[in-house]
Amino acid sequence: MFFVVKYSEGFKLKLVKEYLSGKSGYKFLAKKYGMKDSTPILRWVKSYEKFGEEGLRRKRNKTVYSVQFKLEVLSFMKRTGSSETETALKFGLKNPPLIASWKKAFLEGGTEALDRLKGRSSMSEKAKNKKSKHIEEKEMTYEEKLERENELLRLEVEYLKKLRAFQMDPEGYLEKHKQRYHSNSKKPSN
Structure with a gap:
């Protein structure tokens, strides 16, 4: 059994900005903040680049896709x-x-x-x-x-x-x- 960790929007934004400053890579940030994998950070950065801070927010209302x-x-x-x-x-x-x-x-x-x-x-x-x-x-x-x-x-x-x-x-x-x-x-x- 595994547990899904949900990170706050503030935490995501902090890591994204730290990455975008150019001083740290995905793996370094994951290790620094005790994350098992750097993949979520990569997703947050890509989402932030495309959607801005809105891309880091959890959806309150679920979208229904056909x-x-x-x-x-x-x-x-x-x-x-x-x-x-x-x-x-x-x-x-x-x-x-x-x-x-x-x-x-x-x-x-x-x-x-x-x-x-x-x-x-x-x-x-x-x-x-x-x-x-x-x-x-x-x-x-x-x-x-x-x-x-x-x-x-x-x-x-x-x-x-x-x-x-x-x-x-x-x-x-x-x-x-x-x-x-x-x-x-x-x-x-x-």
Whole structure:
């Protein structure tokens, strides 16, 4: 088991400014402040350079991203070999580790897993969901199962078409869809 350490905005800003002063490198700063890894500092610096102090703030309201947007981000990363940080900056995302969670979800559960809600449900909710899912699977007719499978296949075909278009002309594709990415990243959660 590991614990996620959350750093204050002030701490992040302090390290970013110290790094940008040119006197210290990522690894030196990590060691100086007792951090196990310098990767977060690199992310903070890149985010600060792109978004200013806003890039170091934790989001108060969660942004909801569409499955299509998540797939486009993942396909860009795979196609270009970009890191999570580079990809996040390209798409205006302030939280690069979010991409890792999308990638893991996609690899484990495919397109459908990218559409699941984030967060933990209560124990009673888990029990209800497990019970209702079991009943739902039994009650789902053959026709309903086929409709569900068709919808997943449609999503996959749409994803592959967009991936192909992106692979043929990455810059053109991104420019064409830039407005959509921008509007997707500003959607408030319900």
